[in-house]
Amino acid sequence: MKHLYIHIPFCHRRCSYCDFNTYANMESRIEAYVTALCAELAMLAAGPQPPPPRSAEAAALRPTIFLGGGTPTMLTLAQMERILAAAATLVPLEGAEITCEANPGTVLERDYLRGLRRLGINRLSMGVQSLHDPTLRVLGRIHTAAEARQSFEDARAAGFDNLSLDFIFGLPGQTLEQWEHTLETIVAWGANHFSLYALILEERTPLYAQVTAGRISVPDDDATAAMYEAAMERLGAAGYDHYEISNWTRGRPCHHNLAYWLNSDYLAAGAGAHGHVYPLRYHNIPGIDDYIRAVTAGQRPVAGTITLTPADLQAETMMMGLRLDRGVGAEHFAARCGSSLDEAYGAALRELMARGLLEPREGGVRLTPRGRMLGNRVFEQFV
Ligand code: SF4
Structure with missing residues (x-):
C-alpha cells in the first residue's frame, strides 16, 4: 500500500472559517480515540490492499502517510508513536514521506518537535494563515504572527528540513499591500513549500454568518485574483516552482498530495476520513464518540460508500x-x-x-x- 491518510479531529478551538471535521473541548476523548484509530488501522491492514499504481508517474511517488486534522500536534509523542506503529503495518515507514499537520500555538516546543522527528515524521505542514495579528484574531486562530515565526524556527532547529506553510489570502480587511508584505516576509523565512489558498466562505461557519450579515467585509473577486497574481509573481521570482494551482515548492513537492492529484488509490483512517480505492470511495463516521463506539464493537467505521463509474x-x-x-x-x-x-x-x-x-x-x-x-x-x- 502506498498512501495512507490519518485524521485527528481535535482542535483547541474552532477557527471562524473552518468547516473541517474537527471538534473543540474533546481532549478527554483523545486517548480512547487513539486506541480506536490503531484498531481501525489494524482492520485496514487485515483487509484487501489497493492495487499498485498503474502509471509510471504514480508509481514514482514515495509511499506516504499524512497525519491531518484537526490538530494532530495535540497528541502526545507516545500517542503519535502508537499510531505510527499501527500505520507501519500498512505503509513501511522506511523511505516514506510522513507528514504531520501542526498549528503554532499548540505544544510546538523543540523537545516535542524533535520527538516527532525521532518517530520518523519527516515533513511538517504548518497552518499559519496570516501574519497580521488582528486578522488572526478575527479568524479565531490561537497564535500570533510572532508565535508562528517562532514555531517555524523551532521546527527547523528540531531538524525539519521539509517544511510547508499554509496561508490564506482574500481575508477580511486584507489589502494587496498587506499580502505583498506577507509574501516578502515568508520568502525571507525560506520555507521550501507554501500552500496558499483563497478564502472560501463555507456556509455553517461563524465567518460566513458575519460576512453575510455585513459585519465583516472580505476583498472582492478582482482583489483576490490580484493577490493570487502577486503570489505567482513574487514566489516565482524567488525561485519557487508553482507546481499546483495552490502550491509552490523549491524542490520538495508533497508526494501525498501528488497522489491525490494523480487520482491514486489511498486508504484513510479516523473519524470522517475519506478513502479511495477505485471503484469505491468511502467515508468514515464523522462523530468522535460514534467512531470510537463502532470500532470498539469490532466494526469498520464506514458511514457510506460510492461506487464510481x-x-x-x-x-x-x-x-x-x-x-x-x-x-x-x-x-x-x-x-x-x-x-x-x-x-x-x-x-x-x-x-x-x-x-x-x-x-x-x-x-x-x-x-x-x-x-x-x-x-x-x-x-x-x-x-
Ligand atoms: S486549527 Fe485548522 S482544523 Fe482546527 S479549527 Fe482551525 S482551521 Fe479548523
Whole structure:
C-alpha cells in the first residue's frame, strides 16, 4: 500500500472559517480515540490492499502517510508513536514521506518537535494563515504572527528540513499591500513549500454568518485574483516552482498530495476520513464518540460508500490532474483510466485548446495561464 491518510479531529478551538471535521473541548476523548484509530488501522491492514499504481508517474511517488486534522500536534509523542506503529503495518515507514499537520500555538516546543522527528515524521505542514495579528484574531486562530515565526524556527532547529506553510489570502480587511508584505516576509523565512489558498466562505461557519450579515467585509473577486497574481509573481521570482494551482515548492513537492492529484488509490483512517480505492470511495463516521463506539464493537467505521463509474474515474483524473502545472500526462491517463485522452475527451480538449485554456504538453495537456485563472470553466467540461 502506498498512501495512507490519518485524521485527528481535535482542535483547541474552532477557527471562524473552518468547516473541517474537527471538534473543540474533546481532549478527554483523545486517548480512547487513539486506541480506536490503531484498531481501525489494524482492520485496514487485515483487509484487501489497493492495487499498485498503474502509471509510471504514480508509481514514482514515495509511499506516504499524512497525519491531518484537526490538530494532530495535540497528541502526545507516545500517542503519535502508537499510531505510527499501527500505520507501519500498512505503509513501511522506511523511505516514506510522513507528514504531520501542526498549528503554532499548540505544544510546538523543540523537545516535542524533535520527538516527532525521532518517530520518523519527516515533513511538517504548518497552518499559519496570516501574519497580521488582528486578522488572526478575527479568524479565531490561537497564535500570533510572532508565535508562528517562532514555531517555524523551532521546527527547523528540531531538524525539519521539509517544511510547508499554509496561508490564506482574500481575508477580511486584507489589502494587496498587506499580502505583498506577507509574501516578502515568508520568502525571507525560506520555507521550501507554501500552500496558499483563497478564502472560501463555507456556509455553517461563524465567518460566513458575519460576512453575510455585513459585519465583516472580505476583498472582492478582482482583489483576490490580484493577490493570487502577486503570489505567482513574487514566489516565482524567488525561485519557487508553482507546481499546483495552490502550491509552490523549491524542490520538495508533497508526494501525498501528488497522489491525490494523480487520482491514486489511498486508504484513510479516523473519524470522517475519506478513502479511495477505485471503484469505491468511502467515508468514515464523522462523530468522535460514534467512531470510537463502532470500532470498539469490532466494526469498520464506514458511514457510506460510492461506487464510481469509468466515466467518473476519467473526469476525476482530468480535474485533479489539471491542477498540476505539468497537467495530465497521456501515459498516466491511459494507465489509470484504460482509455486514451483522445478517446475520452478528444473533442472537449480541442475546443478548450482553441479557446486558449489548455495547451498540449508531452502528449498530454495542461492549463494555460489563462486556464489557471478560469479553472472552473475548464473543469466543468469533464463533469
Ligand atoms: S486549527 Fe485548522 S482544523 Fe482546527 S479549527 Fe482551525 S482551521 Fe479548523
